[in-house]
Amino acid sequence: MVRPTILAAVAAALLLVIGVACGGTSQEQTAPAAQSQPEQPQTQPQEQQQAPAAEQATAADPPTAVPTVIATATPSPTNTPTAAQETTALGGTLRIATIPPVQQLTGSWLGTTTSANTQVRPFTDPLVHTDRFDGSLVPGLATSWKANEDGTQWTFFLRDDVDFHGEWGPFTAHDVPTSAALIIREDAIATDTGLFRGLFGDTEEELLTNIVALDDNTVQFNLKTPNSLMDFFAGAQQGNLFVYSKNQYETDGIEQLQENPAGVGPWVFESRTIDVNVKYTRNDDHYRRAPFFQAMEYVLIPEETTRLAQLQTSAVQIGEVSRELHLDAQSSGLAVLQSELPSIQVAFIIGGIYNPEEAGPCLTEEFQNCFYQPDEPHLNPMVREAINRSINRQEINEQLFGGIGRQHTVWGYHPALPGYNPRWTEEFDEKYGFDPEKARQLLQESGYEGYKLKLLLTELPGVPEMIPMGEAAFTYLSNVGIDVETEAIKWSDYRAKYYRPGKTHGTIAATRGTYRPADITLRFYNRSGGAGFWRTSVDPMTDILYDTATQSVDPEVKAQALSDLGDLKFDLYSEVPIVWLPAQIVVAPAAIGEMVWPGNINASFTHTEYITPAAQ
């Protein structure tokens, strides 16, 4: 009698567990239903309403325009909407299969720019918008802006016709200091936390004395040190300054702001289920562009073959799929789209050339004292040239990137960005062209023939080719006689072991960066102080030129300083530039009509409000 009883009990318990579990799917954290807005005239920039149908970018497409990333010295009228225009949603739910972001968040202060741009940008806006065709900074919540002469005071003039989603009232200048203060919270982990603390103060009180609302439609940023890029940081490209409701923050507190944030974006945040999805609904009344779809859902799928299968079965219309699966995608009738501008630059970084923390500022004739070791081979430009000469960029581009890469001449610089010197393009083949024989000769002449080099094989999200690229470099470098030792290392461990403690000397590693003003990249890689972890500066003028470029709001002075700095980097072979790559996304042509995004924003795709359904 015992056995059947036990078996029956186990079976009953099992069924109960299954029953409960089947009915117990994850609870969604649902935002309060957005108040339906009264029908209002749609105010939309004429220029963007009439934007030409985007052509799918091809590998050969050059950047379409020079992005405007220099501060406007004087306030100027911008393309403020004047005409009332009605928009109609055409599609149902736009479903996008995405890689789950490292940080799943609704608060932009809780994660990197990439995480914020993916999840936050749909439901709320920055002050400065990014043009989807040429990537330039264009009016968003701010209709115009200006900087004072020394770049220590920035004033933004704001729209007066924007309401927060739900019942949180109109957007005003008072929401901006509150939003900025979130970035410097003790628990903030945003890309710009350190920057904002440096520019505006370590505490909320101090920051609120430096970022002030002059009236409901004007906000002023008073910076501790001059900075020519405040409009850039007030945008979404690099920044974390998305607008949240001061009213909601003060009424509901920070927890509720994180759970059910009200924004001013083209999509209204609806709900999120961790590791499953994020849902948005259309903001019918958005000042820039009401979406063409009624709703949008990010379906978070970690395995990329699963994302591809979702696309193939039409369960989603857009998906992030890596390059190695693009042929499979295309063979099943899917299309691969590219961003308008390059998105990612790929290079090898010759790390830790000098150590200013031990030797003091490296701005004098004692520059040599700043080096880690006087006999460090990488201090010798001939060695760095030899490394550059040994790498076959064309082969890497064709074999690993399918030929979509574009020429990259100086790390941090792109021909369409301020400070680029056309000489680098003209002279690149002559100075950097693949020439193993010349590389061997240079090593011999420098006295470092057969020197030991540590090649770190590591990978960053967005460029899975970094590891095979490193393996290819092993062959190239060994081929010219360098004694290469490899170390396969996770990026987080590389960070902990090498570059955070400033011990990258004697190493070379692949890295990737985004398309942004050169001084942003140089701050991280080349400058000796601050966040200059890699410290690849090769000349004492680096810091001087960098500071001039960053602090000058005069576009010409800034561009010249950047150009001079780029000349140093180019002529002294400070890095090993490889290629510029566009962002790519796979779409179902049967469902998607047009998708245009610039690619220069830290995210795989943006501007989802402009995505149109395919014509039926």
Place this chain on the structure above:
Amino acid sequence: MQRYIIFRVGQSILTLLVLTVIVFSLARLSGDPLDVLLPLEATNEDAERLRAAWGLDRPLYVQYFTFIGNALTGDFGDSLRVRGRTAMSLVLERLPNTAALAGVAVIVAIAIAVPIGVMSAVKKDTAFDYIGKLIALFGQSLPAFWLGLMLMWVFAAQLGWFPVSGNEAGPISYILPAVAIGWFQVAALMRLVRSSMLDVLDTEYVKLARIKGIPEWKVVWKHCLRNAAIAPFTYFALIIGSLMVGSVSIEFVFAWPGVGRLAVDAAVTKDFPVVQAVVITFCLVYIIANLLVDIAYAYVDPRIRYN
């Protein structure tokens, strides 16, 4: 019996305690979560600020005793990756999805393994038996993640019979991941059923039943199977543990919002609190399942006692 139960419970608590030390140590040895979570541009000052805010700057033994003290109340701390959520709330939110998948996988395993196991024993050394052995071989040699991808490719992407991933399509979405997880168990369970059935088929009471003229199907499926089921039943405790572990890769492949996937994401981002909460929960399930089976076994068979 009481002493035996007390002894086994004490043993389980000790096991759990040792596990907390191992889990805590391994989590710390795997690296610094700030190196994963912080933006590239973050300064060392940013790292130190967050380390202090998250309590990671305290001595390890202090962190451990804080962890143990809080864990006793079910508090494993806040997730570092999903801010604003506690680690345990994430685990509890996912546990039903994993339990449901494991439950369906058990049903799949039983539904496939028992008939094949029984028939393999009844038709010993025939073509049917050989096919059964082949199925067992495949079951134990195919990696679950590969099988999952193949099932997805054929039955979801090509034939469109099942959803590709997720659990939002309802009961139908359980089929493919459950088969992928349960397939490995099919092999083991089938072999157990087969060998138990072979033992039972040779007993006197079965011969008597046949002599009495009871129909063969009734002899096999009612009298033999009931007695042969004891050994596979005790195997269930191990199956539960295996299914939990097997769910890690399958939940990842099928984007299943379960504890297994949570564990992977937490491990990748070095989200200590969630890793600790998941592992302790898995271990707890495993220990309790084994404890219950041991006790049930001792209850069923009085000869089983620990001195």
